[in-house]
Amino acid sequence: MSGTTIVSKIIQNMVTKNKFKVIVVPVLQDNYSYLLVDELTNKAAAIDSVEPEKVLSVAKSNNLTIESILTTHHHWDHAGGNKKMKELLPNVPIYGGDDRVEAISNKVGDNDIINVGELKVRVLFSPAHTSGHVLYYVNKDDSSCVFTGDTLFIGGCGRLFEGSAAQMYHALYEVIGKLPNDTLVYCGHEYTYKNLLFAKTLEPHNKDLLEMLEFSEKQKEKGQPTVPSTVGLEKSFNPFMRVHLDSTAAQQFKRENPDASPIDILGYKTCFKFKGAKVLSVKQL
Ligand SMILES: [Zn+2]
Secondary structure, eight states: OOHHHHHHHHHHHHHHOOEEEEEEEEEETTTTEEEEEEEETTTEEEESSSHHHHHHHHHTTTTTTEEEEEEEEEEEHHHHHHHHHHHHHHTTTTTEESSSSSTEEEOOOOOOEEEEETTEEEEEEEOSSTTTOOOEEEEETTTTEEEEEEETTEEEEESSSSSSHHHIIIIIIIGGSSOOOEEEESSSBBBOOOHHHHHHHHHHOOOOHHHHHHHHHHHHHTTTTOEEEEEHHHHOOOOGOTTTTTTHHHHHHHHHHHOOHHHHHHHHHHHHHHTTTOOGGGGGG
């Protein structure tokens, strides 16, 4: 059995045994909107529904009633459909953690609960990519999933536009990292293949990473999404959830900065990835 089959099989099994349904709606160039469905009531939440007509037509063809609109953060490619959603569904509340979220009606904070049919969605405040970014976490019986927006991607994390490495570290380790390992991860963009090519430069011999890279390449060729991943899988190959472990690049950084903290290493990795520069000291972060 090839590695690709193992990865896709594990994820497929988990999706199948899940107690609620998530419908993936690819939008724009590489964004994802989602419909979180309570199958008992056919009520749903639309997450980051930047192309309203597309999301509503998927909801309609699945016989779903959208009763809430959840926005992870204010960037246009996530929140930019909200005004139109409000026109089309005037009585449906629009949730977000930031006043800048387009057409927001209900501002939420850490640990707030939003009901979707019988499902309870928990808000997890995770400022870093933006200062008002939130995650949405759902748990029912033994199943759970988290919508991570631009905080955690498969094999990567979001850019630090308005936050610090310490905040991203908190989001990845203290918030997402503490969720059950089999929590399904639905992120805001299809960046998996590129992310894993970068990850491979840091850990060229990580078997889980190489399997996921192969899987993502196949999905890319077929035009299929790589979501969902799981929290446990991310811990096994995502370089931003592995700053406590040595990797080819982190070793050099550590040699130069023997007292570097895990947060410094995360900061170093984001500089390395997003700025392309070889940062060699904590002072340069
Ligand atoms: Zn963003």
